[in-house]
Amino acid sequence: MDPAAEKAALRAQALAARTAQGDAAALDANLRHALDPHAGQVLAGYWPMRGEPDPRPAMAAHDGPVCLPVVPGRAVPLQFRLWRGEPLVAGVFGTSHPAETSPEAVPQVLIVPLVAFDARLNRLGYGGGYYDRTLAGLRAAGPVTAIGLAWAVQELPLLPTDRHDQLLDLVVTDRGVRRAAG
Ligand SMILES: Nc1nc2c(c(=O)[nH]1)N(C=O)[C@@H](CNc1ccc(C(=O)N[C@@H](CCC(=O)O)C(=O)O)cc1)CN2
Ligand SMILES: Nc1ncnc2c1ncn2[C@@H]1O[C@H](COP(=O)(O)OP(=O)(O)OP(=O)(O)O)[C@@H](O)[C@H]1O
Numbered sequence: 210m211d212p213a214a215e216k217a218a219l220r221a222q223a224l225a226a227r228t229a230q231g232d233a234a235a236l237d238a239n240l241r242h243a244l245d246p247h248a249g250q251v252l253a254g255y256w257p258m259r260g261e262p263d264p265r266p267a268m269a270a271h272d273g274p275v276c277l278p279v280v281p282g283r284a285v286p287l288q289f290r291l292w293r294g295e296p297l298v299a300g301v302f303g304t305s306h307p308a309e310t311s312p313e314a315v316p317q318v319l320i321v322p323l324v325a326f327d328a329r330l331n332r333l334g335y336g337g338g339y340y341d342r343t344l345a346g347l348r349a350a351g352p353v354t355a356i357g358l359a360w361a362v363q364e365l366p367l368l369p370t371d372r373h374d375q376l377l378d379l380v381v382t383d384r385g386v387r388r389a390a391g
Contacts, residue, residue, distance in 0.1 A: 212369045220333060223325035223363050227260045231360040231383035240267040240381045243356055244318070248272040253289050253316035256297065256305045262358050262383075264320045276314040278343075279306040286343040289314045302335070316347070318354045321377060326357050330377040330389045331368040344375035354378045 210218070244252070244267060252275050254268035255261070268275050276289040280301050290307040291314045297305040321340055325333040334340055340355075347353045357380040364382070380387040 215369045220324050226362045229362050236262050236383040237266050243381050243386050247318040250317040251314055253319040255322045258303050261322050264358055277306050286346050287339050289316055321355050321357045323357050323359055325363050325365045326380050327368045332377050333368055341373050341375045
């Protein structure tokens, strides 16, 4: 199977597994722990949809600026806008994001939504390549920490990879914090 077809099949499998969810309180505690060393940094969170774990309590507890992703168009990197609790506007693909009046921000640490991950911290998303493009751009400019957030049931055996795939630095689940085995 070519990697794109294989990814599509794995995406369907992981999205089905994700509906089982997990221990939300444990996930929140693990995420706060992972964010502790990043106090003072600009944090990108996300607005959860479709069974994704909810990063918002940990975002609210973050000691520093918080921003949310905006999809500016097809096949381009995400933008980020500062969010201080203002009402959001509806974006493409069912997303919600801060209005144009919120200043743009450059995140130093990102909570990254995902469909599936593996033990090497490969990530499979919805297939738009948005976070791959975005992390590639941010990493070319300076150090960033990409924290994947998932229910433990979203882990799959080694995922197929493409040259453009960006690895996560850690994955937080309701069962703990995973780092690449090295
Ligand atoms: N909560 C959340 N926000 C996010 C993402 C995400 O995965 N989760 N993104 C992560 O990149 C970006 C938005 N990108 C997205 C890309 C595709 C789909 C999606 O639902 N795609 C449909 C197919 C749509 C189509 O191509 O017409 C699907 O998978 O069924 C959602 C978000 C930024 N914000
Ligand atoms: N840095 C990049 N430059 C050009 N194209 C890219 C880049 N990153 C990803 N793509 C393209 O995006 C498409 C989707 O990639 P992939 O299936 O890896 O997405 P994903 O990681 O599942 O999605 P997402 O990051 O949006 O959650 C592919 O067709 C790929 O060629």
